[in-house]
Structure formats: structure tokens, C-alpha cells
Amino acid sequence: xxxxxxxxxxxxxxxxxxxxxxxxxxxxxxxxxxxxxxxxxxxxxxxxxxxxxxxxxxxxxxxxxxxxxxxxxxxxxxxxxxxxxxxxxxxxxxxxxxxxxxxxxxxxxxxxxxxxxxxxxxxxxxxxxxxxxxxxxxxxxxxxxxxxxxxxxxxxxxxxxxxxxxxxxxxxxxxxxxxxxxxxxxxxxxxxxxxxxxxxxxxxxxxxxxxxxxxxxxxxxxxxxxxxxxxxxxxxxxxxxxxxxxxxxxxxxxxxxxxxxxxxxxxxxxxxxxxxxxxxxxxxxxxxxxxxxxxxxxxxxxxxxxxxxxxxxxxxxxxxxxxxxxxxxxxxxxxxxxxxxxxxxxxxxxxxxxxxxxxxxxxxxxxxxxxxxx
Amino acid sequence: xxxxxxxxxxxxxxxxxxxxxxxxxxxxxxxxxxxxxxxxxxxxxxxxxxxxxxxxxxxxxxxxxxxxxxxxxxxxxxxxxxxxxxxxxxxxxxxxxxxxxxxxxxxxxxxxxxxxxxxxxxxxxxxxxxxxxxxxxxxxxxxxxxxxxxxxxxxxxxxxxxxxxxxxxxxxxxxxxxxxxxxxxxxxxxxxxxxxxxxxxxxxxxxxxxxxxxxxxxxxxxxxxxxxx
Ligand SMILES: Nc1ncnc2c1ncn2[C@@H]1O[C@H](COP(=O)(O)OP(=O)(O)OP(=O)(O)O)[C@@H](O)[C@H]1O
Ligand SMILES: [Mg+2]
Numbered sequence: 365x366x367x368x369x370x371x372x373x374x375x376x377x378x379x380x381x382x383x384x385x386x387x388x389x390x391x392x393x394x395x396x397x398x399x400x401x402x403x404x405x406x407x408x409x410x411x412x413x414x415x416x417x418x419x420x421x422x423x424x425x426x427x428x429x430x431x432x433x434x435x436x437x438x439x440x441x442x443x444x445x446x447x448x449x450x451x452x453x454x455x456x457x458x459x460x461x462x463x464x465x466x467x468x469x470x471x472x473x474x475x476x477x478x479x480x481x482x483x484x485x486x487x488x489x490x491x492x493x494x495x496x497x498x499x500x501x502x503x504x505x506x507x508x509x510x511x512x513x514x515x516x517x518x519x520x521x522x523x524x525x526x527x528x529x530x531x532x533x534x535x536x537x538x539x540x541x542x543x544x545x546x547x548x549x550x551x552x553x554x555x556x557x558x559x560x561x562x563x564x565x566x567x568x569x570x571x572x573x574x575x576x577x578x579x580x581x582x583x584x585x586x587x588x589x590x591x592x593x594x595x596x597x598x599x600x601x602x603x604x605x606x607x608x609x610x611x612x613x614x615x616x617x618x619x620x621x622x623x624x625x626x627x628x629x630x631x632x633x634x635x636x637x638x639x640x641x642x643x644x645x646x647x648x649x650x651x652x653x654x655x656x657x658x659x660x661x662x663x664x665x666x667x668x669x670x671x672x673x674x675x676x677x678x679x680x681x682x683x684x685x686x687x688x689x690x691x692x693x694x695x696x697x698x699x700x701x702x703x704x705x706x707x708x709x710x711x712x713x714x715x716x717x718x719x720x721x722x723x724x725x726x727x728x729x730x731x732x733x734x735x736x737x738x
Numbered sequence: 739x740x741x742x743x744x745x746x747x748x749x750x751x752x753x754x755x756x757x758x759x760x761x762x763x764x765x766x767x768x769x770x771x772x773x774x775x776x777x778x779x780x781x782x783x784x785x786x787x788x789x790x791x792x793x794x795x796x797x798x799x800x801x802x803x804x805x806x807x808x809x810x811x812x813x814x815x816x817x818x819x820x821x822x823x824x825x826x827x828x829x830x831x832x833x834x835x836x837x838x839x840x841x842x843x844x845x846x847x848x849x850x851x852x853x854x855x856x857x858x859x860x861x862x863x864x865x866x867x868x869x870x871x872x873x874x875x876x877x878x879x880x881x882x883x884x885x886x887x888x889x890x891x892x893x894x895x896x897x898x899x900x901x902x903x904x905x906x907x908x909x910x911x912x913x914x915x916x917x918x919x920x921x922x923x924x925x926x927x928x929x930x931x932x933x934x935x936x937x938x939x940x941x942x943x944x945x946x947x948x949x950x951x952x953x954x955x956x957x958x959x960x961x962x963x964x965x966x967x
Contacts (some may be wrong), residue, residue: 368838368839371836371839371843372838373839375837511947646832647834647836650830650834650836650849652795653793653818653828654822654847654899655819655821655826698748733832734909
């Protein structure tokens, strides 16, 4: 026999639809907001995570990637001499201005890299090569920001800080959390653009020798180099994400929206399950008269909640996955890892069961005398 | 004659303070095995309240209720469902079928409460429907049945647990005369041929010929002693 829970649920089609719309709305809102948060985190930290470096050397007091403080290259040379360091590369990062031929400006994040190295360089190139950066005035941009930067084809010439910049390559999927897209050039030209002395850098990126212990090398670098901080890539990425998400508050609103989604879900589900329970009160009373324990009645109500939750979740996640797929071609990625989907499934079910508690309370206190009324 | 239900000095009050209602003020009553007992009386006299107490749905404020040798008036709220499940079958004026379940599933639900499931429940529910003459309606929805048919499904459902006692509150009030008589016939047959005790609350004088015994209740007390027809 099909369970009473199942049958009651599908008997009130309209109510089921309302319930599902509520759950779907909640699941979509919550998953998209969390996915957005994860997308933000990745966008803030991708330049660090994908740098290829194991360790980062930065000035003390730097709290985020975009606002580094220059230090002398002597530390770079010193670092090269430390055991366990296989490769060291310099990197400068500055906010800068990109001037389009029509005269309008865009803010950019100018990345001065060593094109001959393997650290800090652009990745995922779909046009041109990293070595092309050695050509005069060469820059590489990401295709996500083509329109923003006014780029339609390779070879086009723009201006950065009043100097020529020629697009020689394009990457795919280097998203930046701020509105300033990354533009890669050589560290030498970046220093010229900014008037940074030739013996200054903003970061030094370290790749470890095979088998070297990251923490050991980090400590020996830290003890040998004064006035700088040495962080593992993971630690710097965390620091960077934390800065943008929580210190600027940018991530908080997204998380609040996600929580709001949960609240909406609980309220809608509580409402519809409560309304359904009220409609079926006579049946619950009859069940009681027939000898059903309170536990049996809870089972019926909770099963209704769980079934609605599971269906609503499946539909909601389907929509979210489509939204997420679509977002991947835009500058704002919504990332839905499997663990998030799992957590959301549990949250949805807990939410639905919690929402049915009001109804359970109602059934517990059900006055059985009502069943005798005509 | 064996005793199915023994009610002694039962009182029931609702509410408290100034708003207290004394629905029953000392009821003594014995229901015998295999008899059809009618409970009659004006509106508000306490018939439903008494039926609920005999059916372990309400606990009496005072007095003793013994069902099948068990003093059920001493049971806690948690223990009462078990007595209902094992000993009592209810029949309601409004039938109280489950509209989202088919006729057969309505009966199977009662079996489910008893722990009877699967093929056994299907077989048993069809047997019960056959007994009330509705096997051909097994797959119908309750809304597609007439009032008399609904009440017969309700009777099949009440019989699912093989209860010794059947308590019916105005079972024919929503039915026309002929249909009502058919239902009363069925209930009487259950008492006389299957040895169940049937207590029927009714206003309907046309039903009187079906009673083995009539008890009248007024203002919360039995007013005609334990008159035998
Ligand atoms: N839950 C309750 N709370 C308060 N008063 C109640 C409650 N149930 C019944 N009463 C009161 O107890 C008295 C007896 O009610 P009961 O329903 O037993 O009467 P009845 O004989 O079944 O009447 P009717 O023929 O109208 O069904 C009435 O005065 C009624 O208002
Ligand atoms: Mg009544």
C-alpha cells in the first residue's frame, strides 16, 4: 500500500505545488548564494592558488594581494640561496588604468611577471603564448573581460599609465573579484609603468625542490629574511579570501542572502505542512481513535516533510546547476561543489522536518472528541 | 451473560473554575458481550462523552471503567492507544474515511496499525470488504461511494483489528432510512452472530427495533435505569 504520507501529499496537488515552489525557491536561493560565495572566494584567491608557487614572500602588514608593499630584490637573491628552494620569481601587482582608443578608462590589476619562469604567469591561454610577453609593449588579458577592456582582436593597442600596451594573448577563466580585470605584462615594464625602482619587487614566489618540506623551508626563509613575511600559498590564499569576504564585508551580504533563503524555505514549508495538517486534522484524529500512537502520526507528518524536501531539493538543485553552468561564461562564477550539494540536501531535509514540528505539536494536542462531529 | 464493558460511578468535567462543565455526573452502566445497546438522550446530555470514555479516547474525571477485565480508567494517556487498537472499533456519523486512499487502502491502513502489511494485508482487507459487500469497490476512491457504502467501508475498517467492542456515534444520521437500516442490520449481525458488543448513540426512533437494550441519558446521568426492551 502506498503510504498515507505519500497519498496525502499527492492528493492536495495545489498545496504540493505551493510547497515545492517554496522549497525550490529556498534551495535555489541558498545554493546560488553559497555558490556565489565560493565563486567569490575562488576569484579572490585564484591568482594565488594558480600561481604555481609553494611559498609567497611579502612585506609585513600586507593583508591582501592587490595592496602589496614593495621591498628590495636582495631578499629574492637571498631566498635563492636557501636549501629547498628550487625556483624563485618576482611579481608585482598594482591597480592601474587602461585607456581605450575612444578615450575612456577602465581600472585594471596589472600583473608584472617573469615570463621566462613558471611562477605567477598567466594560465589557460587560448590565444598567444606566455613568451609573447617579451615582445615590446605586450600584455595578456582574459577573454571574460574583452568587452570591458574594449578588446576585439589580438594586436590591438591600448594605453596603460600613458604607455603603449599591445594585446598578444588571452586566457580563459581568470576571474577577478574586484571590478579590475588582471592584465599581465613583464615585471620590467610593470616597474616602468609605475616608476618602481629596478631593484624593487612586491612579491617573491617560491617553488620548492622535490621532497622539500614546505613548513621547514618556510621557517628557514622566515628566519633568514627580515621585514618580510613568508606564507604558504594556502595560508596566503586564505588570508586573501578572508580579507575580501569578511574584512571588506563583501561576502557577508551573500551569506546573509543564503541564510535568508533558508528562512524563506522554513517559513513556506512550515506554512504549507501546517495548512495540510489542519486540513487533515480529522484524519489524524481518526487515526488516533483507531489506536495509532503519537509516534505513528509523527511518522506520517515527517514523511510528508521528507518527501516534499527531497522532491523540492532535486528540482531546486537542477535549476541551480543550470544557473551555475551558465555563470561559468560570465565574470561571476557560481560554484557548486559536490560537498555543497550534499550539505544542502541535509539542510533541506532538516529544514523540512523542523518546519513540520509546529504541525506535530498540533497533532499531539489533538482533541480526539472532534472526530465525532458530523 | 459475559460483561464487555463495566462503567462505575463515572464522572467527567470539562474546563475549570467558573467555566467548568459537568458532562457526566455519575454514570453506572454495563455492556454485555454480543448485545446491541442504544444510548439515547437529548443533545448535550453526555452521550458522546460517555462513548469516548468507554472507547478510551477520554479519561474519566472520576469512577472506574473496566474493559475485558482491564481497568482502563487507570491507564495513562500513552497506554490508551493500545487499548483502542486491541479492543475497540469506532464508527462515526461522518464516516471519517481517508479521501486520499482507495477503499481497500482505507482498510489496509487499519491493518497497518496492527502491524499487518503486504500480501497478508491485501488479502485480509479484501476479505473484510467482501463481508460488508463492497469487494467490487475496492479500488474506488471514497468520494465515488454513496453514504451507505462509505459507512460500510468504515465498518470494514473498524473490524480490521477484530475488536470485541464497536462504538458508533450516530452511524445512520447522515443516511436515508433504507440505507440506515441496512447499516443497523450489519451492526446487529456483528453482535448476534459474531459475539461483538455494539454500542450505538442515536437520536433516530426508527432505529429502535434494532436495539437489544436502550439506555437513556439526561444531564449527564442515566435516566431510565438499565431498561431492557
Ligand atoms: N471538550 C469539551 N470541552 C468542554 N465542554 C464539552 C467538551 N465536550 C463536551 N462538552 C460538553 O459536555 C456536555 C456533553 O456533551 P456531549 O458531546 O457528550 O453531548 P451529546 O449527548 O453527545 O450531544 P449531541 O447529541 O449534541 O451530540 C455538553 O454540555 C458539551 O457542551
Ligand atoms: Mg454527541
